[in-house]
Amino acid sequence: MSLKSFGAKIFAKIVVSRIDKWASNPIETQQKVFNSLISDAKDTSFGRDHDFEAILSPKDFANRVPIRDYEALKSYVNRMVDGEADVLWPGKPLYFAKTSGTTSGAKYIPLTKESMPFHMEAARDAILCYIHETGKSDFVDGNMIFLQGSPELTEKNGVKIGRLSGIVAHFVPSYLQKNRLPSWETNCIEDWETKVDVIVEETKDRDMTVISGIPSWVQMYFERLRKVTQKDVGTLFKNFNLFIYGGVNYEPYRAKFEALIGRKVDSIELYPASEGFFAYQDKQDVKGMLLLLDSGIFYEFVEAASFFDENPRRLTIGEVKTDVNYVMIISTNAGLWAYNLGDTVQFTSTRPYRVIVSGRIKHFISAFGEHVIGKEVEQSMQDAMQQFQFSISEFTVAPQILPKQNELPYHEWLVEFETEPKDLPKIALTLDNLMQEQNSYYKDLITGKVLQPLKITALKKDSFHHFMKSQGKLGGQNKVPRLSNDRIIADQLIQLQA
Template structure:
């Protein structure tokens, strides 16, 4: 066992002990974070505007600080980007993370000297928890790859601006620098396809032990590796033993990944965003990710079914229950206050608090009141794939309300198959039944003849990649929404089939 491997086990033991301390006192931990945030920001512009000096409790906070999304905080953020100090958080931010979604414009998210360390610490601790649980530490001596955005940063009014993954790349610990791939030069390639080709050339002859990234983009890397080498990824990288991912649910990709790799490998799920690093998988056999309650973030939760009420109840960590769909609201040491991240989560455990990401509050289908969410379509797809034994590259779902006279509207599933199943009608039936089991409102609409059963549209290979390329969002942290309440993405995909 190498010195680095031995040291990782010692550090892992300490980290797990520290996590146990705060995770077994969740209410006390969050109360401490809350008080610290309010005190620190009381003299900022936002703090003065919202009377932070007189906030003594969560109830006071709810009364003074409404829930806002990015647009609601934009006037403050714009002043920060202009270089003004003490706006949302004391002083200027260290960095501005530039982020954009598939269906939204550019956002500028502040990163402060208090918030940034938690991004790197959480990723490190996820790996150390895995080492402590499994005893597997040999991978620390091999090469590690993190598929990410360019580390090249621009400057705006004296503040460095770039993608979160590119910013964090500047803070990779020295003891990992020699192990880390791709090279700085390759990481700076702007064109994603050229970048992946360069990564393949750099890594195919290396001893890769850890690979990390959003599954859809890692899949592209694996496919190019297999094409270039003629080997399964697991044969090419014989010591590859750990896949680290975040951004989307891995389960729809798992079977395809195992086929590309040629064997199973362990995986760790992360829940990072530019706004904060919220959770990571701390146990291999437990469902959900450990919510990080001691990382400079105060959490509130609003039941998704009540979110659009005028003043929905804002619950603290001690008030949540398992199995309920919540919109997660965050207040952070980067100066985001009662901020609606847009994600919905469900708790799988409250001792300790573990979550799964169930979808996006803006990404759902409820054209007829069914309110189908991302988690439900993903689980229905997983059930169907297992029953019929097919693999997919990607899929999305949209309502189809423009139908012929006498025909009922339906949900259209646009799927890019590895190879389409022969009995598509049976696949549609299984998929529809599985979705009905996931969502009783959808089942009622089907059985009540308000909707007809779903229909599958088979897409050409690389349809999703071509769509992202067309939108200028190929690679990096960008991803296709799993479902939408409109047909913008669906219609764009149809156009690409012509």
């Protein structure tokens, strides 16, 4: 065992002890975070506009500060981008994480000197929890690869701007820099396909022990590796035994990954975003990720079923229940207040508080009142894959409201299979039954003959790759929406089959 590996085990024990302390006192921990946020921001423009001086409790906060998404907060953010200080948080931000918006074009998410350390510490602590639980630490001596965006930054009015993953690259500690890949120059390549090819050349002869990234893009890297070397990833990287991921559910990709690697490897799920680092998997055999209650973020939760009501009830951590779909609302030490991230979560445990990401509040299908969410389609696909032993590259689901020949409407599952199964009709029927078991609204529509059972449309190889490229969203942190309540994505994918 190297000195570095031995030191990692000692540090892991210390960090896990700290985590246990706040995790065992969740309500008190969140109250301290809340008090600190309100106190620190009371003299900002936002704090004065919402009378933070008079806010003494989360209930006061809910009464004075409405839930906002980026569009509603944009006027404050624009002032910060223009160089104004003390707007949402004291002083100016260190960075703006630039992300692609929906209706507003680019979004500029502030990162402050108070918030930035938590992005780094959370990723570190996830790995330390793994080391402490499993006793495995030798991987710290090997090479690690993090598939991410370019670290090149621009600057406006004294604040640097870039992608979150690129910003984070500037904070990687020196003890990890020596064995971290790809090179800085390669990370700066903007064209994703060119970048992956160069990464393959840089890494194919190295002892990779840890690989991290969004599953769909890591899969592309693995496929290129195998094509170039004619070897399974696990044969090429004999000591690769840890995959770290976030952004999407890994389960639909797991079978394909294990086929590409040639064996099973451990994995750690992370829940990061430009707006904050919210949770990570702290136990290998426990469902859900530990919600980070001591990281400068105050959480509120609104039941998804009532989110669009005029005045939905906002719950604090002590009021949530397991297996309920919540919209997660955050207030942070980067100056986001009662901010609707757009994600929905479900608690798998309240001792400690662990969550899974169940979908997006805007990514659902309810064309007929069925209220289908991402977790339901992903779980159904996962179960069907296990039952029928097939693997996929990607899939998305959309409603078919006006089918031809006077058919009943249905949900269309557009699936890119690794190898198209022979029994698609049977798989479709199984998927439909699995959906009915999870969603009573959907079941009622099927049994009531409002909808017919779902249909699978098998797509050509690389259909999603070509679609994302056509949208200018190939690689990086971009993800295919799992669900759409319209046919925009579905129709474009079908056009690619011509």
